Amino acid sequence: MTDETERLTSEIIRRETHSSRAVPATILAVLVILASLYLMLETALKALGQDPWLLAPEDAAGWVGSLPAGISPSVLAAAGALVFLLGLFFFLAAVLPGRKARLSIPNKRAAVVVDAEVLASSLARRARVAAGVTPDQVLVTIGRRLVEVQVRPTSGIPVSAQVVQTAVEDELRRTAVDPVPEVRVAVAESGVIGQ
Amino acid sequence: MNQTPRTLNRILLALFGLLLMAAGALAMALSTPAVATWWQSTAARAGGTIGGVLESTTLPGQRDSWLWIVAALLLVLLIILMVAWVANQGKGRSGTLAYDDSDTPVPGSVTINAAVAEQALKAALSERVDLVNSAVSTYEFRNRPALKVRVSPRQGVAPDVVADEVSALVTALDAALGVQTPVLISISGGARTRFTRAERVR
Numbered sequence: 001m002t003d004e005t006e007r008l009t010s011e012i013i014r015r016e017t018h019s020s021r022a023v024p025a026t027i028l029a030v031l032v033i034l035a036s037l038y039l040m041l042e043t044a045l046k047a048l049g050q051d052p053w054l055l056a057p058e059d060a061a062g063w064v065g066s067l068p069a070g071i072s073p074s075v076l077a078a079a080g081a082l083v084f085l086l087g088l089f090f091f092l093a094a095v096l097p098g099r100k101a102r103l104s105i106p107n108k109r110a111a112v113v114v115d116a117e118v119l120a121s122s123l124a125r126r127a128r129v130a131a132g133v134t135p136d137q138v139l140v141t142i143g144r145r146l147v148e149v150q151v152r153p154t155s156g157i158p159v160s161a162q163v164v165q166t167a168v169e170d171e172l173r174r175t176a177v178d179p180v181p182e183v184r185v186a187v188a189e190s191g192v193i194g195q
Numbered sequence: 196m197n198q199t200p201r202t203l204n205r206i207l208l209a210l211f212g213l214l215l216m217a218a219g220a221l222a223m224a225l226s227t228p229a230v231a232t233w234w235q236s237t238a239a240r241a242g243g244t245i246g247g248v249l250e251s252t253t254l255p256g257q258r259d260s261w262l263w264i265v266a267a268l269l270l271v272l273l274i275i276l277m278v279a280w281v282a283n284q285g286k287g288r289s290g291t292l293a294y295d296d297s298d299t300p301v302p303g304s305v306t307i308n309a310a311v312a313e314q315a316l317k318a319a320l321s322e323r324v325d326l327v328n329s330a331v332s333t334y335e336f337r338n339r340p341a342l343k344v345r346v347s348p349r350q351g352v353a354p355d356v357v358a359d360e361v362s363a364l365v366t367a368l369d370a371a372l373g374v375q376t377p378v379l380i381s382i383s384g385g386a387r388t389r390f391t392r393a394e395r396v397r
Contacts, residue, residue, distance in 0.1 A: 008337060008377040012196045016379060020199040021208060022284040028211055029277045036277070040270035047263035057263075061245075065238030073226040080222025087215025094208035105355055109362045109369075110344075110378035114354040117384035125351030175355040 012111040019098035028090055099144070103177040116142040119175065123168050127151065127185075130167035131159045137192060140168075147172065147181045155191030196336045196343060196379055198287035200280075207280070289335040292342070293374040309333035312342055312368055319364050320344075325352045328385070341377040347385050354382045 042057050052059075068076050101116040120140040127149050128138045139150040149168055153159040165185045172180065224230045249260040292312050296304035313331040320329040328347040333340055344365070348357050361380050369375050 002375065004339075005375055005377050008339065008341065012336065012341070012377060012379050015196055015201070016381065020197075020201055020284070021204040022199055024208055025204040026281050026284060028208060029281045032211070033274050033277045036270045036274045040267050040274070043263050043267040043270060046259060047261075047267055049258050061242065065242055066235060067222075068225040068231050069235075077223050077226055080219045080225070082219070083222065084216050084219025087212045087217075087219055089212070090208045091212030091216060094205045094212060105358050107358055107362050107380070109366055110358075110380045112358045112362070112380045112382070114358075114382040115384045118348060118352075118354050118382050121350045121384070122353045171353065175353065 009111045013104045013113060016111065016113045017100055017102045017104060019100055021093055021098060024090055024093040101142075103142075106176055106178055114175075114177070119177065122175070123147065123149070123171055126167045126171040127164050130164050132157070133159065143181065145179070145181050147183045149183065149185045150188065151185065152188040153191045155193045157191070159187050161185045161187045196287070196334050196341055196377075197285050198335065199284050203280070204284075287334045287336065289333050289340055292333055292340050292376065293372065307372060307374070309340070312372070315368060315371075316342075316344060316364060320346060320361070323360075325349050325357070336377065339377065341379065343379045343381065345381045345383055347383055357382055 039057075042052055042055070042060075045052055046057055055063075063070070102113045103116060103119060105112040105114060120142045123142075124135070124138045124140040127140065128135055131138065131151050131153070133151065133154055137152045137154070141148045141150075147168065149164060151159055151161075151164060164187070165183055168183050168185065172183065221230075221234070225234060249262060252260040252262050254261060290309050291306060292309045293307040294304070309332075313333065316331045317329060320326060320331075326346050326348055330345045332343050332345075334343055335341070342365070344361055346357060346361060348354065358380055362378075365378050365380075
């Protein structure tokens, strides 16, 4: 791989494992467009010397300036809280890291990203085979630093947590996800019957 | 790896988010009398200033200030900018995989259409039984063409095996085309993998 391709590849991995914030951006843009359309209509009517459609701009400004007069305090506070929460949603979307549930696998040629869901199902398969249980009895949750494996053994047939742990760790090592998470296996106290 | 303006998204979201938060906080604080008095006096002063400006910009013989026309035009501009912002989300699909118009060794230009790589990879991937679905598309990333290969393996298939085999296909494609483009292999889940049977035999 040339240097240029390598640089672009690592940039692609970063972009693919982080959110682009396209959805909140589009929501915000639509809200701004709707508000601007209404304001533009009223301003244009004013500029043309026509009667206002709903509320003349000066009247609206005067009403805002005279707040909290003419409105019940609880309604004002509730509206304020709503606007604040909307603002907080957009602000948090901007400042939080926005990591996606995806992991990257080192590869010599390409940028490889795996959905956590896909890796979880492959780990679950290894854990299931190691424990000798059916697919419904294994639950794998993948976090950034921790892989949790929950096994509910079939009643009367003991499952060794150590064996499952070794199998899952082996599978993780083969996958070589970066960074390597820690594995924690929990075998349920009570078994299931009828499997 | 599309051309979504990520930095712009973050800046604008933070900016409008802060504005909305400030407006909401002010509205909530207005129930306290001290804030209410301050707000009313500030608003009255600002209203007086704006009224003066509107008065001084009213041309003789006209009823209203020409600033209203400017305001309407500025709003049109804002709407256009917002539409452009939305239109840039997820942009970047391209139809060219490689292009060369250098005069060595012979003058002329060579263009390799994106469909070449897309169809070659798609054909190779569609034969595989451990994949439910695959899609190949070409993007223009940092002014260079880049390939995106999205595969959805069946439940329980090891992702590293899929990654190795797809990247072997990509290496073969490199050799066939003579150019090396950045490649993204995205191994994803999805509704279809959840409702199809796990692969038992390979």
